Amino acid sequence: MRHRILLGFFTFLFFMSYAQTYEIQYINSYNGKVQTEQPPILVWANEKENFILNNTIREQKSEYPFEITKVEKPSNTIVSYAFLQPNELISTSDTESVAKQSFELTKETKKILGYTCKKAVTKINSNTIEVWYTNDLKINGGPSTLGQNLGLVLEIERNKNSVITANSIKKIKKTNIENLIKGSVKTTDLLGYKDLLWKSRFTTLKVFENETINFSDQTKSDENVKRFANGTIILKKVKFPKISAGENIFVELKQQSNGDAYDRTGTVFFIPQDKSTSFLDGLEKGVKTLPLYENGNGKQYYGITATENYDPAIEMMRFFTAFGIQKFNHIQLKGKDWQTISPYRQDITDLKPSLSEKELWIGTFIGNYDKGGHKVSLDITIHKSDQTVYKNNTVIPLFNTVNIMEMAGQDYATMFNQDKGLFVEFTLKKDLKNAQLRYITTGHGGWENGDEFVPKINSIFLDGKLTFSFTPWRTDCGSYRLYNPASGNFPDGLSSSDLSRSNWCPGTVTNPNFIALGDLKAGKHTIQAKIPQGPTEGTSFSSWNVSGTLLGVE
Numbered sequence: 001m002r003h004r005i006l007l008g009f010f011t012f013l014f015f016m017s018y019a020q021t022y023e024i025q026y027i028n029s030y031n032g033k034v035q036t037e038q039p040p041i042l043v044w045a046n047e048k049e050n051f052i053l054n055n056t057i058r059e060q061k062s063e064y065p066f067e068i069t070k071v072e073k074p075s076n077t078i079v080s081y082a083f084l085q086p087n088e089l090i091s092t093s094d095t096e097s098v099a100k101q102s103f104e105l106t107k108e109t110k111k112i113l114g115y116t117c118k119k120a121v122t123k124i125n126s127n128t129i130e131v132w133y134t135n136d137l138k139i140n141g142g143p144s145t146l147g148q149n150l151g152l153v154l155e156i157e158r159n160k161n162s163v164i165t166a167n168s169i170k171k172i173k174k175t176n177i178e179n180l181i182k183g184s185v186k187t188t189d190l191l192g193y194k195d196l197l198w199k200s201r202f203t204t205l206k207v208f209e210n211e212t213i214n215f216s217d218q219t220k221s222d223e224n225v226k227r228f229a230n231g232t233i234i235l236k237k238v239k240f241p242k243i244s245a246g247e248n249i250f251v252e253l254k255q256q257s258n259g260d261a262y263d264r265t266g267t268v269f270f271i272p273q274d275k276s277t278s279f280l281d282g283l284e285k286g287v288k289t290l291p292l293y294e295n296g297n298g299k300q301y302y303g304i305t306a307t308e309n310y311d312p313a314i315e316m317m318r319f320f321t322a323f324g325i326q327k328f329n330h331i332q333l334k335g336k337d338w339q340t341i342s343p344y345r346q347d348i349t350d351l352k353p354s355l356s357e358k359e360l361w362i363g364t365f366i367g368n369y370d371k372g373g374h375k376v377s378l379d380i381t382i383h384k385s386d387q388t389v390y391k392n393n394t395v396i397p398l399f400n401t402v403n404i405m406e407m408a409g410q411d412y413a414t415m416f417n418q419d420k421g422l423f424v425e426f427t428l429k430k431d432l433k434n435a436q437l438r439y440i441t442t443g444h445g446g447w448e449n450g451d452e453f454v455p456k457i458n459s460i461f462l463d464g465k466l467t468f469s470f471t472p473w474r475t476d477c478g479s480y481r482l483y484n485p486a487s488g489n490f491p492d493g494l495s496s497s498d499l500s501r502s503n504w505c506p507g508t509v510t511n512p513n514f515i516a517l518g519d520l521k522a523g524k525h526t527i528q529a530k531i532p533q534g535p536t537e538g539t540s541f542s543s544w545n546v547s548g549t550l551l552g553v554e
Contacts, residue, residue: 019046019047019048020046020047020171021044021045021046021171021172021173021174021175022043022044022045022046022137022139022141022152022169022170022171022172023042023043023044023168023169023170023171023172023175024042024043024045024141024143024152024154024166024168024169025040025041025042025043025055025166025167025168026040026041026042026043026143026164026165026166026167027040027041027164027165027167028041028162028163028164029162029163029165030161030162030163031161039054039055039056040054040055040167041053041054041143041164042054042055042057042058043141043142043143044172044175044177045139045140045141045142045152046139047073047138047139048072048073049070049071049072049073050070050071050073050140050141050142050148051068051069051070051175051177052068052069052070052071052142052143052144052145053067053068053069053180057180058180060180062083064083064084064085064086064200065082065083065084065085065197065200065201066082066083067080067081067082067083067197068080068081068083068177068180068181069081069145071098071141071145071148073140075095076095076098076099076148076149077093077094077095078093078094078095078097078098078145079091079092079093080092080093080094080193081181081185082193082196082197082200084196084197084200085200087183088186089181089183089184089185089186090185090186090187090188090193090196090197091185091186091187091188091193092187092188092189092190092192092193093187093190094190097145098145098148098149099149101122101146101147101148101149102122103120103121103122103131103147103150104120104121104122105118105120106118106119106120106121110132112132112134112154112155112165112166113154113166113167113168113169115134115136115137115152115154115169116134116136117132117133117134117154117155118132118133118134118135118150118151119131119132120133120147120150122146124146127158127159128158128159128160129146129156129157129158130155130156130157130158131146131147131150131153131155131156132153132154132155132156132157133147133150133151133152133153133154134151134152134154135151135152136152137151137152137169139151139152140152141153142154142156143156143164143166144156144164154166201383201384202381202382202383202384203241203381203382203383204379204380204381205238205240205379205380205381205382206378206379207236207238207362207378207379207380208225208234208236208364208376208377208378209377210375210376210377211225211234211375211376211377212231212258212373212374212375213231213232213233213234213364213365213366213368213373213374213375213376214231214232214258214259214260214368214370214371214372214373214374215230215231215232215368215369215370215371215373215407216230216231216371216373217230218231219231224236226283228283228284228405228408229283229365229404229405229406229407229408230407230408231373232365232366232367232368232373232406232407233283233363233364233365233404233405234363234364234376235280235283235361235362235363236361236362236363237359237360237361237362238359238360238361238362238380239358239359240355240356240357240358240359240360241356241357241382242356242357243352243355243356243357243382245388246384246385246386246388247349247352247382247383247384247385248347248349248382248383248385248387249347249348249349249351249352249355249380249381249382249383250345250346250347250348250380250381250383251268251316251317251345251346251348251378251379251380252343252344252345252378252379252380252381253266253268253317253319253343253344253345253364253376253377253378253379254341254342254343254344254376254377254378255319255321255325255341255342255344255366255374255375255376256325256326256327256340256341256342256374256375256376257321257322257324257325257326257327257328257372257374257375257486258327258372258373258374258375259327259370259371259372259373260321260324260327260368260370260372260373260374261323261324261327261328261370261486262321262323262324262368262486263320263321263322263323263484263496263497263506263507264320264321264366264367264368264374265318265320265366265367265402265442265444265545266318266319266320266321266364266365266366266367267315267316267317267318267319267364267365267402267404268315268316268317268319268362268363268364268378269313269314269315269316269362269363269364269365269400269404270313270314270316270354270355270360270361270362270363271313271314271360271361271363272311272313272314272354272397273360273361274311275308275309275310275311276309276310277289277290277291277309277310278310278311279303279311279312279313279404280361282302282303282405282410283405283408286408286409287302287303287405287408287409287410288302288409290302290303290310291303291305291307291309291310293305293415293422295415295418295420295421295422295423296418296420297414297415297417297418299411299414299415300411301401301410301411301413301415302410302411303405303410304399304400304401304413304422305398305399305422305424306396306397306398306399306424306426308427311397312397312398312399312400312547313363313397313400313404314351314354314395314397314400314547314549315400315402315440315547315549316346316348316351316362317344317346317348317509318402318440318442318504318509318510318545318547319344319508319509319510320442320504320505320506320507320508320510321342321366321374321506321507322342322480322483322484322487322497322506322507323483323484323485323486323487323488323496323497323506323507324484324485324486324487325338325339325340325341325342325483325484325485325507326338326340326341327372328485328486329485330485331485331486336481336482336485337482338482338483338485339482339483342483342507344508344509345509346509346511349389349390350390350392350395350438350514350551351395351549352390353392353393353394353395354395362378362380363404364376364378365402365404367403367406367407369407390551391434391553392434392436392551392552392553393553393554394432394550394551394552394553394554395549395550395551396426396428396549396550396551397549397550398424398426398437398527398548398549398550399422399424399527399529399546399547399548400546400547400548401413401415401422401544401545401546401547402545402547403545412444412541412543413543413544413545413546414533414541414542414543416529416530416531416532416533416543416544417533417535419530420528420530421528421529421530421531422528422529422530422546423526423527423528424526424527424528424548425524425525425526426524426525426526426527426550427523427524427525428520428521428522428523428525429522430522430554431519431520431521431522431554432519432520432522432550432552432553432554433519433552433553433554434516434518434519434552434553435516435517435518435519435520435550435551435552436514436515436516436517436550436551436552437460437468437513437514437515437517437527437548437549437550437551438512438513438514438547438548438549438550438551439458439460439512439513439514439515439529439546439547439548440510440511440512440513440545440546440547440548441458441472441502441503441510441513441529441531441544441545441546442472442501442502442503442504442510442544442545442546443456443472443501443502443503443531443542443543443544444502444542444543444544444545445534445540445541445542445543446540447537447540449534449537450534450540450541450542451502451531451533451534451542451543451544452501452502452542453499453500453501453502454502454534455471455473455502456471456472456502456531456532456533456534456544457469457470457471457531457532458470458471458472458529458530458531458546459529459530459531460515460527460528460529461526461527461528461529461530462517462525462526462527463525463526464526464528467515467517468513468515468516470513472502472503472513473500473501473502473503474500474501474502474503474504474505474508475500476505477497477498477499477500477501477505477506477508478494478495478497478498479505480497480505480506480507480508481495481497481498483497483506483507484496484497484506484507487506514551517550517552520552527548527550529546529548531544531546
């Protein structure tokens, strides 16, 4: 009896060791055109398991991160392996996804590589998916986890235009999968796995993490973060890697109220230090150490325009805090479930030439007079991309009237009450092709007749000629009501955060305008911004925060 048991056991091992494995290769096509830039999908399938990878991974030439998927049979347990970096391998298991799949089985058939295939149809995220599978080989598998219960999937078609099709099937003796999945593996839950894999696909530069921006004479700098203007400015030096032509850059800030209930002007900026004087000198030594701009209205504006020896701070992103988000969420209104954080995210790829391989001071300012102020976190992310939208190789700062040092004596930008407005002279050392002005503008003056609530035309003049004019105005502010718990409510049924404004809404980012200037010759040029700024009423006055950066190809 004992010998029969042993014989049966070894027969089982022999059968399992020699279970026939098939190697299937699949090609991708779109609208009938083969996607040659995508490596063929590779599947190793037998009765026990199904591995999904591609030829580049098999040849160990794949760029990180990449994945290998194993489907264990007959349980249909999906085991995912993510190779984040050399010697950094994570894994997770999923026992439910395959079981939850549902298909409409049809009577349609067709031949693929000589095998009779049946069609099943399903819907995923509003996409119609047609799965063609065969039962001729008596194994289940396929180029994805979709249809693993049906048979061997030889084709998947999405929305009649994107197709994955088997183009070869052969029997093999060994997969050598052990040469690919080796070393220590860190296991995690499914959500954690997806998060780690996602974050490994791009580079994250963490600038600020839950830092306070407030108004207090008690604020102090530390070894990581410098604080200026009574705590309303935070600053940190950041080293950027080399950023290639095929990479995109995003800035992302998250903000909550830590005591301030009002909507405030905010900006994320960096400080050019290519000239003898920089904005950092003003922060450290006082605003009056920076170049003075005057236009005849009797006011003095420091550090706002470029000169031969000075560049103003370059604005990466203009944002506006919401009315008291998170801190004032205790204010209850029927049917209002307040958001807990304001997210601001913007593409800044156009600034790449000034960032790549540079070590720069990155700052964030929120104008406020509150001891609690605001909490912010700031990341800059760099992403590989096949799409190149911004082709400029030059970034030249021209002006920035945002009074970042407001709480250290920098005046509001009220120079537009004169016809001259803002006038800047600059010199190009080389010809500049396809020049653009990256122009950000917002109007302020928060009373009925103030420019915050009155549309005003912005006109841009290049070398004395009108180049562009438009009225910056936002009418979508009511869309962000749930970010504004402390917003005041009026007898007419509107809230303050609902009101249209001069190019901004509480809780939003203001987009730059890219103004085409054509090809510019080397030499001296002028740029001028004119805005019909409204008059002062008592102690109330209007102002305009505008920043301009010249982009182009030298």
